[in-house]
Amino acid sequence: xxxxxxxxxxxxxxxxxxxxxxxxxxxxxxxxxxxxxxxxxxxxxxxxxxxxxxxxxxxxxxxxxxxxxxxxxxxxxxxxxxxxxxxxxxxxxxxxxxxxxxxxxxxxxxxxxxxxxxxxxxxxxxxxxxxxxxxxxxxxxxxxxxxxxxxxxxxxxxxxxxxxxxxxxxxxxxxxxxxxxxxxxxxxxxxxxxxxxxxxxxxxxxxxxxxxxxxxxxxxxxxxxxxxxxxxxxxxxxxxxxxxxxxxxxxxxxxxxxxx
Amino acid sequence: xxxxxxxxxxxxxxxxxxxxxxxxxxxxxxxxxxxxxxxxxxxxxxxxxxxxxxxxxxxxxxxxxxxxxxxxxxxxxxxxxxxxxxxxxxxxxxxxxxxxxxxxxxxxxxxxxxxxxxxxxxxxxxxxxxxxxxxxxxxxxxxxxxxxxxxxxxxxxxxxxxxxxxxxxxxxxxxxxxxxxxxxxxxxxxxxxxxxxxxxxxxxxxxxxxxxxxxxxxxxxxxxxxxxxxxxxxxxxxxxxxxxxxxxxxxxxxxxxxxxxxxxxxxxxxxxxxxxx
Numbered sequence: 001x002x003x004x005x006x007x008x009x010x011x012x013x014x015x016x017x018x019x020x021x022x023x024x025x026x027x028x029x030x031x032x033x034x035x036x037x038x039x040x041x042x043x044x045x046x047x048x049x050x051x052x053x054x055x056x057x058x059x060x061x062x063x064x065x066x067x068x069x070x071x072x073x074x075x076x077x078x079x080x081x082x083x084x085x086x087x088x089x090x091x092x093x094x095x096x097x098x099x100x101x102x103x104x105x106x107x108x109x110x111x112x113x114x115x116x117x118x119x120x121x122x123x124x125x126x127x128x129x130x131x132x133x134x135x136x137x138x139x140x141x142x143x144x145x146x147x148x149x150x151x152x153x154x155x156x157x158x159x160x161x162x163x164x165x166x167x168x169x170x171x172x173x174x175x176x177x178x179x180x181x182x183x184x185x186x187x188x189x190x191x192x193x194x195x196x197x198x199x200x201x202x203x204x205x206x207x208x209x210x211x212x213x214x215x216x217x218x219x220x221x222x223x224x225x226x227x228x229x230x231x232x233x234x235x236x237x238x239x240x241x242x243x244x245x246x247x248x249x250x251x252x253x254x255x256x257x258x259x260x
Numbered sequence: 261x262x263x264x265x266x267x268x269x270x271x272x273x274x275x276x277x278x279x280x281x282x283x284x285x286x287x288x289x290x291x292x293x294x295x296x297x298x299x300x301x302x303x304x305x306x307x308x309x310x311x312x313x314x315x316x317x318x319x320x321x322x323x324x325x326x327x328x329x330x331x332x333x334x335x336x337x338x339x340x341x342x343x344x345x346x347x348x349x350x351x352x353x354x355x356x357x358x359x360x361x362x363x364x365x366x367x368x369x370x371x372x373x374x375x376x377x378x379x380x381x382x383x384x385x386x387x388x389x390x391x392x393x394x395x396x397x398x399x400x401x402x403x404x405x406x407x408x409x410x411x412x413x414x415x416x417x418x419x420x421x422x423x424x425x426x427x428x429x430x431x432x433x434x435x436x437x438x439x440x441x442x443x444x445x446x447x448x449x450x451x452x453x454x455x456x457x458x459x460x461x462x463x464x465x466x467x468x469x470x471x472x473x474x475x476x477x478x479x480x481x482x483x484x485x486x487x488x489x490x491x492x493x494x495x496x497x498x499x500x501x502x503x504x505x506x507x508x509x510x511x512x513x514x515x516x517x518x519x520x521x522x523x524x525x526x527x528x529x530x531x532x533x534x535x536x537x
Contacts, residue, residue, distance in 0.1 A: 152348065158312045159349040161332040162341045163409060164365030184351035188395055192347065 009069075009114040010146070017223060018060035019116045023125035025224035025231075026117055029056070032231035033109035037102050039238045039247075042254050043094065046101035053108045062115045066108065077103065094259050119143045124218055137206075141197070149190065156185050261323060263288050263417045263448040264309050264339065269318035271304060278304045280472040281318070286417060289446040291439055293459040293480065296469035297494040302452045303344075305469070306419050309450070310339040323416070337366055340415035344422040346402035350394040355386060355405060358394050359412045366413055376412055384408045385434070400431040407438070417448040424455045436462050460484055460498040460519050468493045485517045500524045 013019075018026070033053055040046050057063050070077075080103050084096035123136040160181055161167055167178055201207075241247040264286035271279040278301045286292055286309075294302050307313040308320045311327035320327045322338055343349055352358040359377045368376065381387040384404040389397060394405055403423070410418065420439075424432050439449050439462050453459055459466060459480060466483040468476050470493050476483060483489055485501040497505070501519050504527075508514060512531070518524040 155343065155345075155348045158307065159341075159343045160351075161312060162310055162336045162343070163349075163362040164333045164336050164413070165361075166331065166333045166365075181351055185348055188351075189345075189347045 009111055010065075011118050012062065012065065012115060013118075014061050014116075016060045016116075018056060018112070020223075021116075021227060022218055022220050022224045023117050023121040024128070024218070024220070025227040026113055027125060028228045028231040030109055030113040032234045033112070034106060035235050036238055037105035037109065039242060040102070041095075041098050042251055043097040043101050044254055045250070046098060046105055050101065050105050050108060053105060053112060056112055057108070057115075060112065060116050062112075065115060066111050069111065070104070070107075073107065091255065091259070094255060121218075128218055145190075149186075152189060153182065153186060156182055156189075159185075262286065262321075263323060265321040266305070266308065267319050267321070269305075269308060269315040269320060271301075271308070271313060271316050273304075278472050279308075279315075282469075282472070282474055283318075284467060284474065284477070286448050286450055288416065288448050289443060290465060291443055291449045291451065291463050293463035293466045294450065294452045294469065295454065295456070295459060295466060295493060295495060297471075299471075300469040300493070301472040302469055303421060306341060306421060306450065306452055309417065309419055310335040310341055312341075333365065336362075336415070337413065338415055339417040339419065340410035340413070341419040342406050342410050342421065342423070344425060346399070346406045349406050349409070350402060352394060354391045355381070355389045355394055355397070356391060358405060359408050362409060362413045368413070376414075380408045380412045383411070383438070399426055400428060403427060403431070404434070407435075415447075417450065418442060419450040419452070421452045422454070423451055424453060424458045432458060454495065456484060456490070456495055456498050460501070468495075481517070481519050485519055 033049070036049050037046065040049060054063065054066075057066055077100055081096050081100045084099045085092050088095055119140040123140045126136045126139070127133060157167055160178075165178060165181065166174070238247075241250075262285045264284075266282055266284040269279050269282045270277070282301070282305060284305075294305065296302055304313065308315060308327065309322070311320075311322075311330065311332045314320075314328050322335055325335075327335060350358055352361060356377055359380055360373055363373050363376060378387070381390060384407060386401065386404060386408060389401065394402060397405060403426075407420070407423075420435075423435050427435065436458070439451070442449050443464075451459070451463065463480040466478065466480045467474055468483060468489060475492060476489055484498055485504075487497060487505060490497050496502070498519050500521055500523070501517065504514055504518050504524060514527045515530065516523075516527060518527050
């Protein structure tokens with residue numbers, strides 16, 4: 001698994017309706033999609049849900065990034081499917097398909113959120129909902145350092161290969177051992193860097209005032225209300241379907257279809 | 261035979277061209293300094309020397325072998341690269357193990373390993389730290405340890421990326437001494453540096469790079485004492501060469517162009533003696 005997987009969670013600046021939504025309404029959408037993927041447990045309705053998510057991604061013009069990282073995820077997807085298929089006593093295909101679809105639907109929900117929300121917006125939203133600034137800053141900084149980390153990893157790998165370490169081939173045991181060699185300098189280096197960043201922050205006055213005025217206020221507009229109401233409606237409808245026993249009947253019907 | 265031949269190499273990171281047709285030869289028994297502004301492509305160029313990067317166009321030959329045909333690990337037996345930041349490279353529990361690492365990767369015979377480690381630690385004045393953790397050493401010591409880790413397996417070409425960055429005077433002189441002794445052993449040494457004084461003291465030949473191209477190449481004295489060449493690559497002249505330039509402008513007729521302190525001294529003494537006579 002490479003860093004390609006992260007493509008689906010890295011913000012891209014684009015001018016679409018989804019990008020311009022208030023981060024809080026995008027968060028509601030995330031909660032709704034996540035809740036729905038967890039409440040549904042059959043491949044058919046989960047596919048419908050995924051199509052819904054893909055429509056949102058298409059509006060946000062971010063299908064390409066999503067697709068690229070899905071390819072990075074392919075190994076995990078195969079494992080989810082295979083482990084379920086091998087360990088289940090009955091309804092093998094039905095349930096393993098459902099679990100794989102659920103995994104895709106979940107990652108897609110998160111990727112919609114992270115592809116369209118800047119770390120800064122996210123921090124603003126968190127602060128607006130009462131999370132202390134120390135923690136929001138920690139969060140935005142950790143996102144900010146992902147590409148830096150990827151570059152450091154490359155430098156460390158280059159240095160080790162230059163000392164005769166075969167990173168390019170070898171069996172699974174060698175590869176695991178090689179990752180340990182990579183991790184030691186990386187962790188030490190990042191720890192030292194984080195101490196330096198902390199000192200630099202303090203040197204620039206971080207922590208002087210408890211409440212910091214944000215540069216721009218979040219605004220909740222008409223599309224935000226629409227998205228929030230739709231998200232809540234989706235969650236309530238699914239909860240009702242579960243409680244009234246309607247979803248159980250749908251499952252029963254789907255299960256008696258001729259699955260191979 | 262030339263140790264490394266870079267033949268019209270083009271390279272780009274994500275469509276951004278970094279090397280634009282670079283050609284260069286690294287010869288045994290010679291110290292070559294690659295210099296130039298930040299972002300000129302110096303580090304990208306040396307990463308081609310052991311195959312970490314492969315050219316998009318053109319080719320790189322290491323002792324006649326195309327770098328695209330063998331692995332980095334194989335090439336690194338011939339070409340050792342010491343990277344700039346020691347923290348990116350050290351990982352072992354002890355200084356000794358750090359030095360052993362490459363030897364074990366390269367399947368050195370067991371009895372040879374101990375001896376070689378001893379030798380290299382002594383050479384770089386690190387033997388008293390033998391069982392210490394590399395991370396507990398000072399910056400200068402860590403830098404020397406990264407050099408020891410490469411020298412241990414005796415590569416024919418040693419590439420040092422910014423060897424003097426963050427080093428005090430004594431450490432600089434140690435590194436200079438080491439480079440001189442490697443040269444005496446007919447090794448090729450390549451240094452990438454912004455430190456013109458260091459280059460003036462150690463390099464035989466200088467290559468200047470500007471935005472992915474080699475703009476000039478020649479004996480260190482010729483290049484580093486030419487103000488227009490040095491300016492073009494956003495470097496400064498060595499202070500002695502610059503002082504000589506100022507003296508000339510004020511009418512002091514120095515017969516030769518000095519680059520090092522004792523050269524300037526002897527030029528001036530010559531002049532004074534002439535005048536007295």
